Amino acid sequence: MNIWAVANQKGGVGKTTTTVALGGLLAAWGLRTLLIDIDPHGSMTSYFRYDPEATDDSTYSMFDASVKRYPLDPHRLVHPTGTEGLGLIPSAMPLAALERQSGTLKGMGLVLKRTLSELRDDYDYALIDCPPVLGILLINALAACRHLIVPVQTEFLALKGLERMVRTLRMVNRSRPRALPHTIVPTFFDKRTNASRESLHVMQTSYADTLWPGVIPMDTRLREAARAGLPPAVYDPRSRGASAYAELLDFLRTDTRAV
């Protein structure tokens, strides 16, 4: 099972959209795919019409079982998304409290990694949607994944956020035997504006060796797909957003770093 995390400490850059878009494509290509929402806000959970306020079997259950030491069968946590071959482990509100409690609990950084290893024979891909905050939940995702996807809006303030994410990655890599490979994905690209073109140019010069050579364009069909509760490739496969994500997925799957 390939485990990818989608993360960036900056908010609103397209993490949830990227996770759902790639997951929907993998399922459409016939690969058994699991989406995991460890953002306490639960945008991906809401995307598929579940309520993060009311979810029993969720990513929170993994942490709860680990702290209270009761057995948990992770297969119980998987919910249908309405798309064939695409499962979801939703988020739940109590995840937010973990941050404050986690300071005192040892070994909390490996809960997700351990749980996913019990599901490795049932899925080809697992994609983790992360919160925009450096804390115990993001640490869990970085420890569990084999490849990190970093969506970055093509504009000035987001470049600062990217510097921060790359620094976090450098810190995390110090405690890993092998550095975690990552791919930077430019999002919200609008070729008509200076802000987009200039920030893309900065990315191409400063992050040449980890930057995906394409861009995800600004495309309102991606918002409409969220409103419809469908992955972009299901909602409108010929839209500019959906086709750009198909190109990205093709790059990630052939890029040896990702396997």
Place this chain on the structure above:
Amino acid sequence: MNIWAVANQKGGVGKTTTTVALGGLLAAWGLRTLLIDIDPHGSMTSYFRYDPEATDDSTYSMFDASVKRYPLDPHRLVHPTGTEGLGLIPSAMPLAALERQSGTLKGMGLVLKRTLSELRDDYDYALIDCPPVLGILLINALAACRHLIVPVQTEFLALKGLERMVRTLRMVNRSRPRALPHTIVPTFFDKRTNASRESLHVMQTSYADTLWPGVIPMDTRLREAARAGLPPAVYDPRSRGASAYAELLDFLRTDTRAV
């Protein structure tokens, strides 16, 4: 001194842009204005070309002085922004660690409120830019402010974030003598798309009594202002974004709840 906080637990909705835009206008209208960056990511700090990694006198100093019990003159924390009449207390990276440490320290929720009361004779307005996370820093801002401004992107996923923010507010109001008044501000509005028009309609029906009757349009001049390090009203006062913020400020100042 009027203290306003700008907050929403959803990321990327225009909190920093709104804080800077309103602050720049207040200063241009001759009012002594202080901006406070309490987001560990420090977008507003980067906006004015300070480095959150390298800031000594910052919002973090307030918490450090409170925990270690040393005297601190808050006037030392104020940095120039290049705009006449507009000061900034920048963010710093160690703010991020407060979340994990704060669980064990009592009275951490009132540090900002106490520090700002020492500055009340020097400024007419203080505007607080908040992180997109419910935690000790957001709690500080909600305890310190008299009015809350909630920017909300006009699209589907952001409406879920708004429900969450309103729930948080209800929780915070239980421990206040008087409920904290708030104003919901629709942002990124694009009248050409269904997503914008429909979500605005939902806001108008579900939040009629706290919704600002205008909208902040999608306007790339707002991004360009950030790249130039200038408040929108200084960068391009006739842009659609800057004029919409002037209308919002006029509404907030005449709306008796805000004083």
